[in-house]
Amino acid sequence: MRKWIPLAxxxxxxxxxLVDVSIVNVALPKMSTDLNSSFTSLQWVVDIYALTLAALLMALGSLGDRLGHRRLYLGGLVVFGLASLTCALAPDAATLIASRAAQGIGGAAMMTSTTALLNGAYQGRDRGTAFGVWGAVNGAASAVGPVLGGLLTDQFGWRSIFMVNVPVAVLAVAMTLGYLKGGANAARGRLDLPGAASFTLFAGALTYGLIESGDKGWGSTTVLGSIGVGLLALVVFVLAELRAGRTGQPLLDLGLLRNRTFLGLTLAGLLLTAAAFAQLTYTGLWLQQVLDLSPLDAGLAVCPLALAAFVVALISAKAFHRMAPQLPIGIGLLLIGTGTLLLALVSAGSSWTVLLPGLLLTGVGVGMSTPLMMSTALAAVPRERAGMASGALNTARQLGYALGIAVLGTIFQDRVRALTPHLAGKPDLHVPFAGGLDRIFLVAGCAGLVAGLLVLALVRRTPPPAWAAAADGAPADRPVQAVKA
Incomplete structure (x- = not known):
């Protein structure tokens, strides 16, 4: 029916x-061979996209409130489509990394606009249906990403994983222009440019320093300088937001962080993506470079995590609706930590099946913890700050993924380097790769356990109201201001 075309x-x-967050993981070995790229370049191909998303979500959400979310969404589609084309045609790793950054800009513009557009396009029961479908599509994207990436890479080469975005983006632009109405611009006042610039510099400089530490070492001037710049930018961001809070409209009201529930969920969101998903990049390298699995088989091997999360999320929407929200969220995060620790059973002689119990348990944890996380965070803040709160939580989750890849990549490189025998010829990779994975699984698992304990300790025992629950896909008759950012 025509009324569902805007939803489509x-x-x-x-x-x-969302697919482009994970679709590249199984294509990395083919990219590396074709472009003759280093391990650090592989990290950047994955990380620059998530980093750009994290750095720009809050700023573009605020911009969308002023320019209109339909206009911002269209711009994001165009940028994303063109960037995907340049990714597909990239002659070297530097071009590919730059194009992935441009993809992240377009992706951030789209991500910050989608829920606001849904909120404006549908009312009443239709709104609940629309958010439910949108939530299911988001979950399916995580499940499909590795498998779709493997299938396309196997059949058509790694460049096809980016080229396929171009016709999809064109179709989405045509449908948006023809059927999606623009809403009135509600926000006025200046965009918080000092806050946006300092936060972007903080995220970029810190991630750059962490990634480069794997090659250059922690004592490198480049690494120490980058991390120092990032920390200085964080101080500037805090000062800018304190000033904007008194005189204008801040990018992030720092007073929200005095709310124990919101602070606990924001920290948990950051640790969740680092614990559950960042390690999959290096797991994919092990599956292909050591176990010699094809890209498709490697995608299928890690798929149980996303499938378990998708199934459990569908069940948990009703099963945990009446529970105090910190219980399913906190217990789910503890399961993520435990499942990731189980992955550390990998050894030099292991096959891919050793991952299965840990991936399934991690997926169950993801399915339990994520459905209620956003609505619980929004219920903890004043309704007029709900858009800002949703943007901050989404930013924390993307930043956790970016920083997780950087930190785990450094740990992985150091461990592999230490365990690689200094012998003539090509060394056996089974022992060093397994040792590297063992170390990052331990670190990621501990991050998940810490996240669960934070939620259980800080989140209050109040269920989210109906208007906030709509942010997770539940029906609501009142307008959902919560998801504008």
Whole structure:
């Protein structure tokens, strides 16, 4: 029916931008061979996309409130489509990394607009249906990403994983122009440029320093300088937000962080993505470079995590609706930590099946913890700050993924380097790779356990109201201001 075409246009964009978070993981070995790229370059191909998303979400959400979310969404689709084309045509790793950054800009514009557009396009029961479909598409994107990436890479080469975005983006633009109405601009006042610039510099400099530490070492001037610049930018960001809070409209009201529930969930969101998903990049390298699995088989090997999360999320929406929200969220995070620790059973003689119990348990934890996380955070803040709160939580989750890849990559490189025998010829990779994975699984697992304990200790025992629950896909008759950012 015509009334669902706006939903289809929004879901196409959401599916593309979320698939591209994970679709490249199984294509990394083929990219490395074709472009003759280093391990650090491989990290950047994955990380620059998530980093750009994290750095720009809050700023573009605020910009969308002023320019209109339909206009911002269209711009994001165009940028994302063109960037995907340049990724597909990239002659070297530097071009590919730059194009992935441009993809992240387009993806951030789309991500910050989708829920606001859904909120404006549908009312009453239709709104609940639309958010439910949108949530299912988001979950499916995580499950499909590794398998779709493997299938396309096997059949058509790694460049096809980016080229496929181009016709999808064109279709989404046509549907948006024809059927998606623009809403009135509600926000006035200046964009918080000092806050946006300092936060972007903080995230970029810190991640750059962490990634480069794997090659250059922690004592490198480049590494120490980058991390120092990042920390200085964080101080500037805090000062800018304190000033904007008194005189204008801050990018982030720092007073929200005095709320124990919101602070606990924001920290948990950051640790969740680092614990559950960042390690999959290096797991994929082990599956292909050591076990000699094809890209498709490697994608299928890690798919149980996303499938378990998808199934449990569908069940938990009703099963945990009446529970105090910190219980399913906190217990789910503890399961993520435990499942990731189980992955550390990998050894030099292991096959891919050693991952299965840990991946399934981690997926169950993801399915339990994520459905209620956003609505619980929004219920903890004043309704007029709900858009800002949702943007901050989404930013924390993307930043956790970016920083997780950087930190785990450094740990992985150091461990592999230490265990690689200094012998003539090509050394056996089974022992050093297994040792590297063992170390990052331990670190990621501990991050998940810490996240669970934070939620159980800080989140209050109040269920989210109906208007906030709509942010997770539940129906609501009142307008959902919560998801504008």
């Amino acid at each position: 246009a929004i879901c196409l964009g959401a599916f593309m931008l």
